[in-house]
Amino acid sequence: xxxxxxxxxxxxxQAKKExxxxxxxxxxxxxxxxxxxYFIETHLKDGKKNYxxxxxxxxxxxxxxxxISSNTKSRGINYNPWEDEFNEDVGYINYYGDNKRPDTDxxxxxxxxYLLDQFKISHDPNPEVxxxxxxxxxxxxRKQGERIFHGYGVIKxxxxxxxxxxxGADKAYFSNYLFTFCxxxxxxxxxxxxxxxxxxxxxxxxxxxxxSLANALASKEWKxxxxxxxxEKVRRKVYxxxxxxxxxxxxxxxxxxDKILDQIYEYYRKKDNSKAHSGDFEFExxxxxxxxxxxxxxxxxxxxxxxxxxxxxxxVLRVDIGTKGISQVRQVVLGQAKxxxxxxxxxxxxxxRVVARLKRGWIAAFVTTSFFSDPAQREILEDDYPIMLxxxxxxxxxxxxxxxxxxxTLREYLDSLSRDQSFKSPEDILKEE
Numbered sequence: 001x002x003x004x005x006x007x008x009x010x011x012x013x014q015a016k017k018e019x020x021x022x023x024x025x026x027x028x029x030x031x032x033x034x035x036x037x038y039f040i041e042t043h044l045k046d047g048k049k050n051y052x053x054x055x056x057x058x059x060x061x062x063x064x065x066x067x068i069s070s071n072t073k074s075r076g077i078n079y080n081p082w083e084d085e086f087n088e089d090v091g092y093i094n095y096y097g098d099n100k101r102p103d104t105d106x107x108x109x110x111x112x113x114y115l116l117d118q119f120k121i122s123h124d125p126n127p128e129v130x131x132x133x134x135x136x137x138x139x140x141x142r143k144q145g146e147r148i149f150h151g152y153g154v155i156k157x158x159x160x161x162x163x164x165x166x167x168g169a170d171k172a173y174f175s176n177y178l179f180t181f182c183x184x185x186x187x188x189x190x191x192x193x194x195x196x197x198x199x200x201x202x203x204x205x206x207x208x209x210x211x212s213l214a215n216a217l218a219s220k221e222w223k224x225x226x227x228x229x230x231x232e233k234v235r236r237k238v239y240x241x242x243x244x245x246x247x248x249x250x251x252x253x254x255x256x257x258d259k260i261l262d263q264i265y266e267y268y269r270k271k272d273n274s275k276a277h278s279g280d281f282e283f284e285x286x287x288x289x290x291x292x293x294x295x296x297x298x299x300x301x302x303x304x305x306x307x308x309x310x311x312x313x314x315x316v317l318r319v320d321i322g323t324k325g326i327s328q329v330r331q332v333v334l335g336q337a338k339x340x341x342x343x344x345x346x347x348x349x350x351x352x353r354v355v356a357r358l359k360r361g362w363i364a365a366f367v368t369t370s371f372f373s374d375p376a377q378r379e380i381l382e383d384d385y386p387i388m389l390x391x392x393x394x395x396x397x398x399x400x401x402x403x404x405x406x407x408x409t410l411r412e413y414l415d416s417l418s419r420d421q422s423f424k425s426p427e428d429i430l431k432e433e
Contacts, residue, residue: 001041001195003149005088005186012145021065027392042195056098057111064201066114066136066182068095069147083401086140088183090152091140091235097177106176111207115155115179118224122154131226136181142252152193156182157240158230163188164407184221185236193219196300235353243378249341249371253428257396267371267414268339280383285417287337287367288315290390290398295319302333302429305424309334312336312357316422318429319363328371330360332426342392347378355385363387369395379408 002323015037084110085094098111106112114426115136121134138150151251157180163172197217204216215223221234251257265376268283284304300318317333327402336354338346346368354364364387371391380387403413 001119001199001384002192003195003198004192005149005151007036008146008148009036009041010145011038013139015039015145015328016032016038021186030387040086042198047384058325059086060116061202063132063134065134066118067137068093068112068138070095070140084140084215086138086150088138088236089238090295091153091237093150093153093181093183093405095179095181096163097179099174099176102172102174104174106160108294110367111320112177115177116158119155119158119179125164125229125428127226127229127290131228134201135222137193137198138183149193150181151186151236153181153183153236154225154231156180180229182234183236184219184225184234186219186221188220191419217365238310243370243374243381244391245374246345246371249393251396257393259371261392261396263410264395264414265341267411270353274365280421283339283369284314284335285339285419286395286414287365288317288335289417290367291315291333291365291388292317293398294388294394299333300330300429303424304418304420306421306423312353313364313426316424316426316429317365318432321370329361330430332359332429333365334362334426335365337369338366338368339369342370344370345373346370346376347373348379350383351376351380351387351389355387358386365390367395368392371390 005184009015009148012090016039055069058066058069059065070086078358080152084096085089087093097106097109097115097226099376107116117307118133124130130265133150133154134155137152140148140150142148159178159180160179162173164171177375178411194217197219200217215226220227225231225234254322264286268286288302292301295317300320302316303419304315305313313334314337315335317335319331319333320328321331322328334354336350338350340346346366351366351372354366358364364385366387367390369392372389377389379385380389399410399413403410406413408416
């Protein structure tokens with residue numbers, strides 16, 4: 001009964017068959033792979049079978065837990081208003097609430113009410129009140145019959161947002177909540193979440209000494225948070241940089257991001273008949289914009305370099321740290337762009353070309369529709385190069401989010417990007433206001 005972050009657990013009909021029912025509520029498995037069976041890991045001995053088919057925001061019983069289930073297996077090509085973001089390695093999850101209708105107060109929908117109540121409890125200054133909070137547990141379904149565990153935690157922030165569905169004459173706006181969860185560290189539990197704690201909470205709810213019994217099996221981080229209310233000290237943080245596999249750098253086949261990336265590649269391929277570097281020149285404008293969006297407000301816009309004799313870089317940006325005047329530091333960003341086929345990896349030689357142009361205090365960004373080879377990544381890590389590697393998956397995700405927010409089509413966005421080039425030196429951007 002231990003769940004591990006990032007592990008996919010079986011939830012389909014076959015998983016149910018693998019679990020042998022020996023009572024109305026208790027399941028075991030004869031399969032050696034029972035640890036990957038969602039029904040096994042989340043069973044309760046003396047409760048209803050209430051962990052099987054939940055979706056969205058699910059509250060099985062009072063004082064027990066809340067389960068958040070995000071279904072990302074059927075996303076359309078347009079940016080989904082309920083596009084939840086799982087960033088458990090830095091300790092945060094963004095999740096949109098369950099209101100989907102115009103003219104409806106989002107605070108009145110069942111799931112949002114559960115979470116808003118928990119937000120008040122978890123941010124109460126009184127430890128005795130915080131002790132009544134329930135753990136919120138996160139799952140994601142990326143494909144039929146599987147559910148990925150993303151940890152547990154409490155609500156850190158709540159934001160009222162406006163979203164929409166449909167398009168054109170069928171577009172409908174509605175209000176909803178965006179919940180940001182703090183994911184708790186599990187390093188003291190050897191990165192495992194023991195479901196026995198949830199079972200104990202279920203049993204303890206029947207006792208007048210519920211609070212002390214419910215938290216008897218709680219993690220050390222949970223107990224610390226109850227005492228102090230300090231989320232930062234219990235937030236999950238994964239230290240160190242590591243390499244990513246090819247599959248992790250590309251969108252899931254058939255997903256909305258996959259379709260977006262295909263359309264981006266085809267758009268620029270038609271702009272350039274070169275087979276080896278299809279559309280690199282045209283793609284540079286998009287690569288610059290993607291890098292600027294990822295860096296955020298601290299990024300000062302720059303330019304795309306001339307198409308020939310560019311000196312080993314394709315675009316220039318600037319990062320401003322601090323306020324104006326002597327309290328501000330400006331850093332040049334040199335960018336490289338490669339619109340490659342999915343199966344054409346970016347090698348260390350390609351990365352070295354832009355790194356060789358860096359001066360003290362400068363950083364680099366390499367943007368591609370494909371992926372970075374393992375040796376190229378290891379070279380960057382071993383030599384501690386200041387370079388951002390932006391693969392095809394992040395290209396698609398960034399573009400899809402942007403066109404949703406701006407309410408434009410992909411073609412409209414790509415057509416709007418400037419094709420202007422500059423012959424200026426990278427140092428010139430340090431002088432711009």
